[in-house]
Amino acid sequence: MLSKKNKNLFISYCLVVLVPLFIVVLYLNIFAKNRYESNSILLVKQVAETQVANSSSGLGALLGVSNTSREDAQILKEYISSRDMVEKLDKKLNLKQAFYTQKDPVFALSKDASIEDLVEYFNKVVKVDLDEQTMMLHVTSQGFTSDFSLKLNHEILKISDEFINGISKDIAQEQQSFAEKQYQEAAEQLDQARQAVLSYQNENEIFDPELQAKAVATLISGLQTNLAQLRTEERTLLSYLTPEAPQVVALRSQIESVQKQIDAESAKLTSPNNSKLNKNVADFEALKAQVVFATDLYKISLASLEKARLEASRKLKKLVVIAAPRLAEDALYPRKIYISITTFILLNIIFGIGLLIHSIIREHRV
Template sequence: MASKDQIKSVLKKQPQWVLACVAILLVAFYWALWAEDRYVSRATVVLESPQLAQPEISFSSILTGTSSDTDLLLLREYLLSVDMLKQIQEQLDFRFHYSEHGDVFARLRDADAPIESLHEYYQKRVSVEMDEYSGVLNIEVQAYTPEFAHQMVQLLLDAGERHMNDMGQRLAEEQMRFLETQLDRLNERLKEARTDLLEFQNREGLVSPTQTVESINQVVAMLEGNLAQLQAQRKAISSYQSNRSADMQRVQSEIDAMREQIQKQRDRLAQATGESLNRVSSEYKTLELQAQFAQETYSSALSALENTRLEAARKLKQVSVLQSPLMPEYPTKPDRLYNTTVFALVTIFLAFILSMLVLIIRDHRD
């Protein structure tokens, strides 16, 4: 009778510890005997972009992306998405497997659950994590049969690679359509620039005003050199002959004629037939640069278009498997001892806190 009284006293004074012990025993019973085994299949992959020889100006960086980490994150989000779940449901019947197997707490309770609830359950059984240090993606699937777990991981790999390639190729095709439109516009601009240049040459009667200016400058320089020689010759003659001598008059005539010719060439350079040859040369140079720029832009766009066509046709992303999907031979989930230990520690900690609160309340009452 004393033992019963002691038990009643304990239940009355410290019921929290009794509840904690009962909860720990029930949870230990569940994890040890009731919880159904789950098989885990794993795979480790990295996303690669096969590179082709690129032209100097290309849009490959737009098509293939600039960061492998970003690509891995995009792949991770897709593998955990509702769209991926729908593919698994269509090909492997996700609802049936997880509603027919498993204990009452772990199975999918409602086989006809809405897609939102099904997606929440899917994320509990599928883990896709990126290792930022090594730049790989770790995929893990828990299922109640080893075959289903293995098939599901393989489906994730195939669907993920196909999705990344489809996304890249759609972008490449859109870019290709944009480049084709721009190429037509650049072709028209090139034709207009060439036409303007030809019309200007025909109107001015000059194939290249720039070369004409250069040739006139050369003539002026040559004439000025001859003028300097004549002036030196006149100075030499003046030392022993008078200004009225025949030799002096001949040299002076030649100097006057040379100066007149130089002035004519300079007038031709600065103002020919009422038009400034410098202005004509400047306008020609502008038209020539516009035509050259239009030609270079058109060539660059043409190269980019051809490269984009190659990008659209090839496999942009390749999922390289570092560890192939594992066919599990024995169940590794749930972590029975770990789950029981963690629950027991948390429960004891909460019971201890509750006991301290009870003691504090009793002290204040007294």
Template sequence: MNINTIKDQVRRKLRKLKRDPKRFLIDSKGYKAAQFSWKKAIKLGSFLWVVCCFSVAILYYGIIASDRYVSEASIIIKQADQVKILPDALSMLGLGGSNHQDVLVIHTYLSSWDMLHQLDKALGLKAHYQSEQADWFSRLPSDASNEAFLEYYRAHLEIKLDELSGILTIQLQAFEPEYARKVVTLMLKEGESFINRLGHQVALEQLNFVESEVARSHERMQVERDKMLAFQNRHKLVSPEATSSAMQGVVAELDAELVRQSAELKRLQIYMNPKAPDVVAAKDKVEALTRQLAQEKQRLTSSDAQSLNEVNAEYQGVQVQTQLAADVYKTGLVSMEQARVEAYRKLKHLLVVGEPTAAQEAQYPRRLYNLATIGVLLCLFYGLVVMGLATLREHQD
């Protein structure tokens, strides 16, 4: 066949395609081969493979497949200073108060290995998913690694976030409804503990530092008080200042009495004999008052370490240190209370909008949906195989 003949055939086919595309397709060899192959396939019973596969799916989803129950809970995250005693509707929905970043953090934590490890440690989640009561295709393999376990857990966990209200919805699948509810309840508890540790860590460190400083200042105050007591016991004085004031009063009285007795002595010496009994007695009183006054002044102002002025100066130093330690301790107590308030203010809470539920009906597997999907996919696959075989035969021809 020469080139001109081929060109003429191509032109005729193009004109036919342009004039009547449907007829062109029906008259084509590929369509005839596909129609022949399809009829032959049905005649030979190859479509029975599709029927058999679909029957196996019906058998599995109808009898063998294990039921999976879903427990659902809804939460929002609120900071302690945002929680009201009687929250209004907007606060309950998290509007204007929910920390979006904290919600994303708890979203990640709930699907993490740390959370899975806590659930498995407390409730034996891995053993539950590997239970022989579940069918072979639904349960976790007995030799599954940690990575496979985590992937299986995430496949049975669904977390949805409402961007508008900040509500986080948790859905977990398990083979028993009550067990699923226990797992979700523990997830909420561990999630609240985690978010508190995360947001409260800095405040706790600050509070621990303040508490240690308060304890140290309290010890210092006790030491200074012990020094003051030892000082008072050593000098047999409760208050050197009061004693000094009393001694000054005594000196003043002695000084005044000495002046009166000296005046009386001079008056007597004017008209009496120096050896007269009254004059001698007056002289003795003046001399006694003079000695007593000198002695009391020496106790007040002597350079001796036991003198009242030295004792009072030392006492004032001890008293200042004791008072300073007490003031530091009081300031520490105030700071500690402020740190506690700040720590509470930074505390976050998981407010449960919807408590974990115990399902009465199994939501998984979705039998009708899965069977319909499998049926459509089997028919499409079968059609593609038949069309592929028809195309191969056309090329062979």
């Protein structure tokens, strides 16, 4: 027969350890619904990387691991766990109904769960692990049926692919749109500069003021040379003729005519009048400088546009499915043996702590 102390200890042990353990085991075997798991492995890869692929070898060249950024993998991992993903999946698969079961309130989602509760539960049954070396994402999804777990994993892959394509195309499109806008503005600026030159030529009825100014300057130089020769000839005649001599008078008339022509041509080049060639040359040079600047800007913007198009194609990414999800045959969850053993150990620890506390209290009372 057990003593009263041992009997009380046995009763306490039954109440604290055995009875809760029995309830847990009973629940796991009768009420807890089996959950099936489907797995897939993903990789974010750049679309256009032919040069890198050619210089690589082995599996890295095939999968483009060297081109997969850590940032892309981290972004996709966070997106799969996000509320946006859950809401899209809920619209397609009705997650609230799929995760709810009346007989299993512990491992299933409650019937009146909010969107926050759904996101929290989703992140319990859907796990995303990132391999830091290969940058591959391992996606596991659980469901109360093997068909649903497989369908859930497929939908996650589909939405993830749309997400990756969407953000890469948006970034590439924004860069290309900016380059196209700069190109259009440069083309308009060049067209305006050219039109300004044409308008100036038509309004002033002159093709190139600089060329005309050079022609006038050449003419003046020739006239001055001729004038110098005539003055030399005049001095020669005056050495043996009087100033009233007919030859001297005729030569002086010729000198005066040449001087007037020089003055008239010089007036075309420089004068207070705004319509003279010196101002025309200055204005036309300014217009030509604007055309040269606009042309250089146009060339730069055109090169930037081509570069943006190449960069846009390089930045496009796609989701590569390394291992596609498969239909599960055995239920992996809940792990009944593991939970039972863990519960038994924890209850024994709690019971031991309780005995220790009870012993300490009893010793202090004595």
